[in-house]
Amino acid sequence: MMKEKILKMIPIVLVPLLIFLLPTPVGLETEVWHLFGLTISLLFGLVLKPFPEPVISLIVIGIGSFFVADPSSLYTGYAKLSVWFLLAVLLAFGAFKKTGLGQRMAYVLLRKFNQTKLGQTSLGLGYIMMICDLILSPATGSNTSRSAIIFPIFRGVAESFGSYPDRDQKKLGAYLELLEHVVAMSTAVLFLTGMASNAVIASTIKDVTGIELSWGLWFKAALVPGLIVLFVCPLLVYKLFAPEMKNFGDIRPLVDAKLEEMGEMKKDEKLLFFMFILAILGWVVGPKFGINMNVVAFGLLALELLTGIITWDDMMKDRTAWNMYLWSGAFFSLSNAINAGGFYTWLSGRIQSVLDLSALNGMVVLIVLLLLSFSVKYFFVSNAAYIASIYPIILTLGLTTRVNLMMLSLMMAFFGGYGALVCNYGNGASIYLYGNGYVTQKDWYVKGTIMLFMIFGVFLLIGIPYWKLTGIC
Numbered sequence: 001m002m003k004e005k006i007l008k009m010i011p012i013v014l015v016p017l018l019i020f021l022l023p024t025p026v027g028l029e030t031e032v033w034h035l036f037g038l039t040i041s042l043l044f045g046l047v048l049k050p051f052p053e054p055v056i057s058l059i060v061i062g063i064g065s066f067f068v069a070d071p072s073s074l075y076t077g078y079a080k081l082s083v084w085f086l087l088a089v090l091l092a093f094g095a096f097k098k099t100g101l102g103q104r105m106a107y108v109l110l111r112k113f114n115q116t117k118l119g120q121t122s123l124g125l126g127y128i129m130m131i132c133d134l135i136l137s138p139a140t141g142s143n144t145s146r147s148a149i150i151f152p153i154f155r156g157v158a159e160s161f162g163s164y165p166d167r168d169q170k171k172l173g174a175y176l177e178l179l180e181h182v183v184a185m186s187t188a189v190l191f192l193t194g195m196a197s198n199a200v201i202a203s204t205i206k207d208v209t210g211i212e213l214s215w216g217l218w219f220k221a222a223l224v225p226g227l228i229v230l231f232v233c234p235l236l237v238y239k240l241f242a243p244e245m246k247n248f249g250d251i252r253p254l255v256d257a258k259l260e261e262m263g264e265m266k267k268d269e270k271l272l273f274f275m276f277i278l279a280i281l282g283w284v285v286g287p288k289f290g291i292n293m294n295v296v297a298f299g300l301l302a303l304e305l306l307t308g309i310i311t312w313d314d315m316m317k318d319r320t321a322w323n324m325y326l327w328s329g330a331f332f333s334l335s336n337a338i339n340a341g342g343f344y345t346w347l348s349g350r351i352q353s354v355l356d357l358s359a360l361n362g363m364v365v366l367i368v369l370l371l372l373s374f375s376v377k378y379f380f381v382s383n384a385a386y387i388a389s390i391y392p393i394i395l396t397l398g399l400t401t402r403v404n405l406m407m408l409s410l411m412m413a414f415f416g417g418y419g420a421l422v423c424n425y426g427n428g429a430s431i432y433l434y435g436n437g438y439v440t441q442k443d444w445y446v447k448g449t450i451m452l453f454m455i456f457g458v459f460l461l462i463g464i465p466y467w468k469l470t471g472i473c
Helices: 002-021 030-048 053-067 081-099 103-111 124-138 145-162 172-189 197-207 213-238 252-262 267-289 293-305 311-315 319-340 343-354 362-375 385-401 405-422 428-434 441-469
Strands: none
Touching: 002 030, 030 053, 030 319, 030 343, 053 081, 053 145, 053 319, 081 103, 081 145, 081 197, 081 267, 081 293, 081 319, 103 124, 103 145, 103 213, 103 252, 103 267, 124 145, 124 213, 124 319, 145 172, 145 252, 145 405, 145 428, 172 213, 172 319, 172 343, 172 405, 172 428, 172 441, 197 311, 197 319, 197 405, 213 267, 213 405, 252 319, 267 293, 319 343, 319 385, 343 385, 362 385, 362 441, 405 428
């Protein structure tokens, strides 16, 4: 174990050290060049993970403090509103897991829809799972946590009919596992709060292009193409990866047993459901009254604490939230510092001298840049590292071309989620779902890539005209 950690640490130390030793390129200050070396060190750490992401982040920031004139510049990321917004949403979502409200909502929907003809088919079951995920997605902040709440319920249905990871996988379980992956990425795209990485993406877009994607603008832009994808994906996955079991009949006794086990709906669940509705309304209409998304997120968290739905001890145990806060704060600290030093402007000029896209049609550039971002996704085990390293480069490239920057920003924002479909380590939800063991790696890659390009087609043919029609682009 120690030998493996040492081997992983070698590039994390040597690559930035080499950058430190190389002459500073013309057009950059030495300190900015050294900060770039630290950024590369952080990216290698997020990919190779010799230590957990927060540990790597703190090590890089700590060591980096010795190499800059003003160490406080390396802590600015922790003052960024998007980082605190992300922390508040993830901590607030802990209440869904603690109270069991997410599970109860899924079971109630499952029972309700099972009374219909469609609800007694595998395709209908897929639609029920999609609706459960959609309902939870606006205020959950993590599609990994969402999948961890929803999929075990539907896996239980598959197992009740004899479909297990080690036998009869394709009877029902494989279809549900692959579908939940597509659904988890699709609901993540619909809302700025649908996936932890979304806030990081939005902040990166603002830093590089100056375009601010508010909760409302994000939702408005994703609404039509995103909902089309979401409501078609159960059918598409059904056609691509059809389950052997097409109909299963009445499963209400199974669901009733689970609901009886949970007991009557508790006071905390009722309060949380009310707060959940208030939060969504706040994110949708709040900006019209001068209430930004951070106020809503912290208001939700404050209400949960005041009513005792969650406690400080609960918050301290939420590893996902604090992990995300620590690494994203470190990333933004370094990103802010090199951006302030003119690094991205310098990089834009260097890239343009090698790959000049300025003469090409804007739509051609858009497609080329998106395909480029898809192609490198396979090399990143960490979605955080992928966004941190690739997004600034793609967006910077866009600055030197005739591409519509709002259009590029939206496509990059939404395919931060959809892009994870291509592999079984696309993000945390991918790793969790693949770990259930129903789908082979080959099927995951092939079917996921097919779905990605189908979705890409929807956004090109429907999404972009919709954005133009509504004045978004």
